[in-house]
Amino acid sequence: xxxxxxxxRPSTALRVSPALLVALLLLPxxxxxxxxxxxxxLHVISSHSHDDQAFTQGFEMHGGSLYESTGLYGHSSLRxxxxxxxxxxxxxxxxxxxxxxGITIVGDTIVMLTWKEGIALVFxxxxxxxxxxxxxxxxxxxxxxxxxxxxxxxGTSELALRDPSDFTVQSTLPxxxxxxxxxxxxxxxxxxxxxxxxxxxxxxxxAINSTSGAxxxxxxxxxxxESESGESNEVLNGIAYVSEQDAFLITGKNWSSMHLVSFExxxxxxxxxxxxxxxxxxxxxIWPVLLIAALVIILSSMRALGAVIHxxxxxxxxxxxxxxxAPSEGEQEAGEAx
Numbered sequence: 001x002x003x004x005x006x007x008x009r010p011s012t013a014l015r016v017s018p019a020l021l022v023a024l025l026l027l028p029x030x031x032x033x034x035x036x037x038x039x040x041x042l043h044v045i046s047s048h049s050h051d052d053q054a055f056t057q058g059f060e061m062h063g064g065s066l067y068e069s070t071g072l073y074g075h076s077s078l079r080x081x082x083x084x085x086x087x088x089x090x091x092x093x094x095x096x097x098x099x100x101x102g103i104t105i106v107g108d109t110i111v112m113l114t115w116k117e118g119i120a121l122v123f124x125x126x127x128x129x130x131x132x133x134x135x136x137x138x139x140x141x142x143x144x145x146x147x148x149x150x151x152x153x154x155g156t157s158e159l160a161l162r163d164p165s166d167f168t169v170q171s172t173l174p175x176x177x178x179x180x181x182x183x184x185x186x187x188x189x190x191x192x193x194x195x196x197x198x199x200x201x202x203x204x205x206x207a208i209n210s211t212s213g214a215x216x217x218x219x220x221x222x223x224x225x226e227s228e229s230g231e232s233n234e235v236l237n238g239i240a241y242v243s244e245q246d247a248f249l250i251t252g253k254n255w256s257s258m259h260l261v262s263f264e265x266x267x268x269x270x271x272x273x274x275x276x277x278x279x280x281x282x283x284x285x286i287w288p289v290l291l292i293a294a295l296v297i298i299l300s301s302m303r304a305l306g307a308v309i310h311x312x313x314x315x316x317x318x319x320x321x322x323x324x325x326a327p328s329e330g331e332q333e334a335g336e337a338x
Contacts, residue, residue, distance in 0.1 A: 025227030058103030076100030113140030
């Protein structure tokens with residue numbers, strides 16, 4: 001026979017099991033966990049003028065100024081723009097043989113890609129003079145700087161992480177959206193641990209985890225294009241982070257306006273933003289668990305109540321037995337006579 005200390009008393013087991021069962025039922029189920037990327041809402045904070053002659057390729061905020069690169073052969077340029085009025089403060093034209101692409105700022109320089117020429121131009125940010133260049137193979141589309149690497153797109157689903165000093169590729173980052181390749185990545189913006197990317201030919205912006213390459217959420221910016229002409233090449237392109245307002249300036253090629261916007265993903269919703277439909281959906285998904293938990297609690301309570309009643313009945317019977325009168329002496333003699 002086992003030692004008593006290793007045996008579970010029935011009363012203890014019955015008392016613990018319901019609570020344990022309820023706890024297990026309320027644990028999140030891995031099967032119910034949602035996967036894939038979220039769709040973030042775009043909120044327009046304000047709108048501003050933009051030069052509709054600018055075939056926007058790169059957009060970057062720095063020191064209160066907006067720096068913009070434009071494309072097309074014979075029309076490519078680097079500009080400093082007032083972000084709130086849209087006024088072009090200064091600009092320099094590229095050689096007619098170059099098609100300007102994405103830009104980013106590294107220290108006191110601006111690095112600009114070219115489309116098919118395989119040359120990255122390095123400009124002094126104060127004078128706009130070319131002070132250097134880098135070469136690379138393939139096409140150049142978008143560029144941003146994460147503080148350690150230059151992140152470059154070339155129209156595919158792969159981002160190249162380059163050394164800012166010599167432009168050599170240090171690693172590549174395949175980008176996936178819900179497990180599938182996310183191609184046509186264009187203008188880029190590095191913010192924290194994310195890379196925001198325009199998708200060529202669409203009104204979508206992807207928020208890419210810079211470590212895993214997975215798209216964490218997408219943004220539908222189609223509402224911004226509604227007031228534009230809608231020509232085939234005049235697509236969404238240009239995204240610049242405004243740190244002071246934790247927002248983004250967004251425009252497109254030959255757009256007449258640019259917009260200060262914020263993104264709100266599903267993970268950032270506060271309790272006040274939960275709608276009636278959200279509450280209904282949550283209740284629909286958890287009501288079976290709540291029902292089972294309620295049944296367990298009720299049955300447990302009934303068992304406990306039955307035990308209490310049984311105990312009270314035993315106590316009552318015992319008390320009645322103790323209070324029964326002892327037989328008298330006469331009754332004892334009569335009993336002996338019988």
